[in-house]
Amino acid sequence: MKIIAIGDGLIIKSIKDFDPVHTFECGQCFRWNREGEGYVGIVGNKVIKVVAEDEDILLYNATMEDYNILWKKYFDLDRDYGDIKGVLSNDPILAKAITYGWGIRILNQDPWETLISFIISANNGISRIKGIIENICKLYGDRIEWKGRTYYTFPKPDTLANAKIEDLRGCSCGYRAEYIKATSQMVADGTIDLHGISNMPYERAHKELLRCMGVGPKVADCILLFSMEKGEAFPVDVWVRRVMEYFYLKDGATPKKIKAFSAEKFGELAGYAQQYLFYYAREKKIGV
């Protein structure tokens, strides 16, 4: 894997295991959208475009310096997904799911943004979640311009902590407005220390996140997997419950049972297994 600077970006040469469609459509992120031949995302205060071209990945609006301090980590490029897929493919069902979603990578997203995003995700579908987050960023974030288009950053904790409930409601988040404000206040005043939590072992970190208003077991697992490098986290939503019941367990399994089963079966790699299974289940409408 070699990085080459081009006009306004970078080429990551012959990278394995990275497909933008799989990575950005597998339910882990909400601020990436298809634009032309690739995906444009807002990450921190930057806009970046990702395009797949043959064996390479093109990053537009990216510098080599940002690659080293930001993008390498964000796209999880130091991790060997070939190894992970090799181990998981010993299971025939996962082998199938991996053949289908071979280019999924688990992004290392910002814990604060991930926390609020997945509070919004509760009892909601992906397209609506994206719309709500977009509304919130438009109202409370900073404006960024790139190539004649306007984008907005995700707001800071104290901004949302001071937001009016009715303004948040205006972003179409419904009853989650109260949760967003309450949790933002906890982060802003230090009641919740996200950096500290990300350094805790899985079980403790999970327990700690449940203190946040609007965060239950599933949302906590999403935050741990998508922003705190807890590869053993296994978020159980309806799709995962369906696919697990369909392939492995009998009907009526509780999330608790499903998590115990996957921890036993997939161990440290449970979160990666979850992503391949989720993407496969949702695209193929397994168990519906």
Next chain:
DNA sequence: AAACAGGAACCAC
């Protein structure tokens, strides 16, 4: 127009 989809809070036991 009414049904539906989607996790957590809250309250009973």
Next chain:
DNA sequence: GTGGTTCCTGTT
């Protein structure tokens, strides 16, 4: 700790 009910809003 488990089970049932309620909470919003965009889509069908």
